[in-house]
Amino acid sequence: xxxxEEDPQALSIQEGENATMNxxxxxxxxxxxxxxxxxxRGLVHLILIRSNxxxxxxxxxxxxxxxxxxxxxxLITASRAADTASxxxxxxxxxxxxxxxxxxxxxxxRP
Amino acid sequence: DAMxxxxxxxxxxxxxxPVTLSCSQTLNHNVMYWYQQKSSQAPKLLFHYYDKDFxxxxxxxxxxxxRRPNTSFCFLDxxxxxxxxxxxxxxxxxxxxxxxxxxxxxxxxxxxxL
Numbered sequence: 611x612x613x614x615e616e617d618p619q620a621l622s623i624q625e626g627e628n629a630t631m632n633x634x635x636x637x638x639x640x641x642x643x644x645x646x647x648x649x650x651r652g653l654v655h656l657i658l659i660r661s662n663x664x665x666x667x668x669x670x671x672x673x674x675x676x677x678x679x680x681x682x683x684x685l686i687t688a689s690r691a692a693d694t695a696s697x698x699x700x701x702x703x704x705x706x707x708x709x710x711x712x713x714x715x716x717x718x719x720r721p
Numbered sequence: 722d723a724m725x726x727x728x729x730x731x732x733x734x735x736x737x738x739p740v741t742l743s744c745s746q747t748l749n750h751n752v753m754y755w756y757q758q759k760s761s762q763a764p765k766l767l768f769h770y771y772d773k774d775f776x777x778x779x780x781x782x783x784x785x786x787x788r789r790p791n792t793s794f795c796f797l798d799x800x801x802x803x804x805x806x807x808x809x810x811x812x813x814x815x816x817x818x819x820x821x822x823x824x825x826x827x828x829x830x831x832x833x834x835l
Binding site: 614640641643645650651652653654655658660698702705706707708709710711712713714716 | 725727752761762763764765766769809811813815818819820821822823824825826827828829831
């Protein structure tokens, strides 16, 4: 079964704008990860946030986690055409190393 | 560069004709996973190996099998592909089976069933 729901399903922005994607999940977690998938390719890990962390940064990426609301957001600042991809959140399953992925947000950055 | 390799990138098979997808890794990771991803959907875990130990997901159809002859290689066998098995198949690895741990994905094999 699917753990995470992502919102919006699709997002189209102009280059230079910020993109925000949201992920909600159902059960308690130890960590949440974000992955990027370029069209027709595998997934690439972007960032991991632990359940005791509220915010994390990596370059142009900012991730927040609100465990009370069971939600996370991924912010990409100053977007570039190369950021065009699908973005998935993933949470651990039953405190194991397995991951369950959300439904994904398809981001289009227009030049 | 250390990486996860999947072959072939595209595979066409006929309805009911067995097919094998392969994955190899140079990362020397203990855990290897197989995911199925249908169009515009989330990757869905089929099964994984922790070292030689096979772990099947409860809802993975019996039609899907896997082999891991050594640390570097893992195979996905589809015994009798149906039209509904057309999808992208992703192989991934993680280092030791700890939590938390990131996963490293191959480029995927897109399977078409005619």
